Amino acid sequence: xxxxxxxxxxxxxxxxxxxxxxxxxxxxxxxxxxxxxxxxxxxxxxxxxxxxxxxxxxxxxxxxxxxxxxxxxxxxxxxxxxxxxxxxxxxxxxxxxxxxxxxxxxxxxxxxxxxxxxxxxxxxxxxxxxxxxxxxxxxxxxxxxxxxxxxxxxxxxxxxxxxxxxxxxxxxxxxxxxxxxxxxxxxxxxxxxxxxxxxxxxxxxxxxxxxxxxxxxxxxxxxxxxxxxxxxxxxxxxxxxxxxxxxxxxxxxxxxxxxxxxxxxxxxxxxxxxxxxxxxxxxxxxxxxxxxxxxxxxxxxxxxxxxxxxxxxxxxxxxxxxxxxxxxxxxxxxxxxxxxxxxxxxxxxxxxxxxxxxxxxxxxxxxxxxxxxxxxxxxxxxxxxxxxxxxxxxxxxxxxxxxxxxxxxxxxxxxxxxxxxxxxxxxxxxxxxxxxxxxxxxx
Amino acid sequence: xxxxxxxxxxxxxxxxxxxxxxxxxxxxxxxxxxxxxxxxxxxxxxxxxxxxxxxxxxxxxxxxxxxxxxxxxxxxxxxxxxxxxxxxxxxxxxxxxxxxxxxxxxxxxxxxxxxxxxxxxxxxxxxxxxxxxxxxxxxxxxxxxxxxxxxxxxxxxxxxxxxxxxxxxxxxxxxxxxxxxxxxxxxxxxxxxxxxxxxxxxxxxxxxxxxxxxxxxxxxxxxxxxxxxxxxxxxxxxxxxxxxxxxxxxxxxxxxxxxxxxxxxxxxxxxxxxxxxxxxxxxxxxxxxxxx
Numbered sequence: 001x002x003x004x005x006x007x008x009x010x011x012x013x014x015x016x017x018x019x020x021x022x023x024x025x026x027x028x029x030x031x032x033x034x035x036x037x038x039x040x041x042x043x044x045x046x047x048x049x050x051x052x053x054x055x056x057x058x059x060x061x062x063x064x065x066x067x068x069x070x071x072x073x074x075x076x077x078x079x080x081x082x083x084x085x086x087x088x089x090x091x092x093x094x095x096x097x098x099x100x101x102x103x104x105x106x107x108x109x110x111x112x113x114x115x116x117x118x119x120x121x122x123x124x125x126x127x128x129x130x131x132x133x134x135x136x137x138x139x140x141x142x143x144x145x146x147x148x149x150x151x152x153x154x155x156x157x158x159x160x161x162x163x164x165x166x167x168x169x170x171x172x173x174x175x176x177x178x179x180x181x182x183x184x185x186x187x188x189x190x191x192x193x194x195x196x197x198x199x200x201x202x203x204x205x206x207x208x209x210x211x212x213x214x215x216x217x218x219x220x221x222x223x224x225x226x227x228x229x230x231x232x233x234x235x236x237x238x239x240x241x242x243x244x245x246x247x248x249x250x251x252x253x254x255x256x257x258x259x260x261x262x263x264x265x266x267x268x269x270x271x272x273x274x275x276x277x278x279x280x281x282x283x284x285x286x287x288x289x290x291x292x293x294x295x296x297x298x299x300x301x302x303x304x305x306x307x308x309x310x311x312x313x314x315x316x317x318x319x320x321x322x323x324x325x326x327x328x329x330x331x332x333x334x335x336x337x338x339x340x341x342x343x344x345x346x347x348x349x350x351x352x353x354x355x356x357x358x359x360x361x362x363x364x365x366x367x368x369x370x371x372x373x374x375x376x377x378x379x380x381x382x383x384x385x386x387x388x389x390x391x392x393x394x395x396x397x398x399x400x401x402x403x404x405x406x407x408x409x410x411x412x413x414x415x416x417x418x419x420x421x422x423x424x425x426x427x428x429x430x431x432x433x434x435x436x437x438x439x440x441x442x443x
Numbered sequence: 444x445x446x447x448x449x450x451x452x453x454x455x456x457x458x459x460x461x462x463x464x465x466x467x468x469x470x471x472x473x474x475x476x477x478x479x480x481x482x483x484x485x486x487x488x489x490x491x492x493x494x495x496x497x498x499x500x501x502x503x504x505x506x507x508x509x510x511x512x513x514x515x516x517x518x519x520x521x522x523x524x525x526x527x528x529x530x531x532x533x534x535x536x537x538x539x540x541x542x543x544x545x546x547x548x549x550x551x552x553x554x555x556x557x558x559x560x561x562x563x564x565x566x567x568x569x570x571x572x573x574x575x576x577x578x579x580x581x582x583x584x585x586x587x588x589x590x591x592x593x594x595x596x597x598x599x600x601x602x603x604x605x606x607x608x609x610x611x612x613x614x615x616x617x618x619x620x621x622x623x624x625x626x627x628x629x630x631x632x633x634x635x636x637x638x639x640x641x642x643x644x645x646x647x648x649x650x651x652x653x654x655x656x657x658x659x660x661x662x663x664x665x666x667x668x669x670x671x672x673x674x675x676x677x678x679x680x681x682x683x684x685x686x687x688x689x690x691x692x693x694x695x696x697x698x699x700x701x702x703x704x705x706x707x708x709x710x711x712x713x714x715x716x717x718x719x720x721x722x723x724x725x726x727x728x729x730x731x732x733x734x735x
Binding site (some may be wrong): 405 | 507590591597685687702703
């Protein structure tokens, strides 16, 4: 690498590349580091890796001498988070890019492991992304993550069953329960499936039920905690009742993660399923027993409140320990371009993070569901973007899970969770009335 | 050749092993001890500062730690107890001169050879309420009407974890005990036969007392391992429902890798190790043959 820093050589090569790229019609933005021999690396899940290969190859073609190393990590998101944590903690320079879930960003940024990106991306460039997806990478006013794909909680339903019984798709919790009861015949077919195991997914489910009741978890502005307010109690009671008397959810729903619930639904054994967009292409595949008989829509809400699916998604950040930050940013720019979004989202069915991708005829033709997703995404509810999010999530997970398992009453569970969350946020006493009013007004 | 190396030679021969041991054991342990007296967390931007006894005092006021400790104790006693009984039984059978003994020994060892995470995932599916084999078998046998969510209730979730652990590690106990059995001289058994001792008396008065040192080794190994149970919990329940299956090592892990609180995580790990060492010392003392 030392030789490459001799200015003369860089300039010569840079000029050559500039000429070449102008000839080929590629972007002619000159990057120091372009034209050098360099290696960029990025760890991702083995299921996603093959869809990244075209993105990596096209980047390599536009920058001779650059190699993009797509490292295959474990399938489990948690395990990849652990690996990134270990590598960054050790100040390892072998991972240049960090492929970030929404919930990691604040933590990694607070630990000082990510480089801020604000200065390097123009306002016009950033406006091209869905605002909610972009904001998920903005911590305390600074941008650390550029979104690639976005996720939002959705309600899947059996269109054929609802149509046969003359039901319209439900809008409210009460309608969902009524239709589920009418169409289910447990244990062969259950009414409503969701993710109730003690893990992050439970928090996602609860958060959208909470918003659907008009409540909030941690207010982003005032840091007020809304877990011991009536809306939170109503939300938890709704989930609890799903598997209490005259249940619409199987007893095992409190042990389900995404895949357990998806498999059951895909086997034709449920009327409704709460899950992420990835499910759509799987249940519509030819070998799926319910292909062509599935509908999807926004999650339900209480009368008078609005529907809000939990926001998820993935994006790229630059490691502070990268030896090629400029090149890494260039790769991010490349991977989030419209062409790359097309190459990435067409075969996967992922929801793109770039706004204009939703107007792309090729993408919408392949996946007509995208347009609906765009509308749903507009009302997505983000999880709190605090550095100690993992702890806040665990507090909530434990108490929700305890209440669902009948170990605590809903009221006690939420009071405990609220108290512990306030302690975590560094305030011991409940909010003053003024703060509560402001929190309510800000939504 | 005197057969005795000089002191200098002995030191030189031991040095590589000592260095390796220092590198992989002593250094990390010292580092954990040091970290447990330090604030290294997100609030401080991961910059270390002196914490004194803060973390160690916090451990004992932490309700979640007490729950984890209780869960760990239940898991350790239940799984090691069952494994011991079954393992000794297996070993006695495998020690007999049976046809196909080699094959039988290989089959019994199979679960032990599987990676814990893989077998835990399999057991999680076995106990799934809708797709699981456990519910299917029970329903076919007419023992249950409605499917049971095994991993959804604290007691059955713990029982499921113990069962999975027993399935996996009984072979380990059996193997160690089998080695012990093979070390018992035939002549002792023959003498007992001549003295007219029945099978049960032979087991109780001859075999088990002679096996005691071996059993102790198995128990210490297993107790320490079960006390540190992590992967089986992480995969099967993630500590749920409501934290009712969270173990000490899982809690320490959460502090390290998810909360990035290295000071507190180290204090939890250290307190856990101290308790494990105490437990082992008590076990060894209890099982030592009384000197006459």
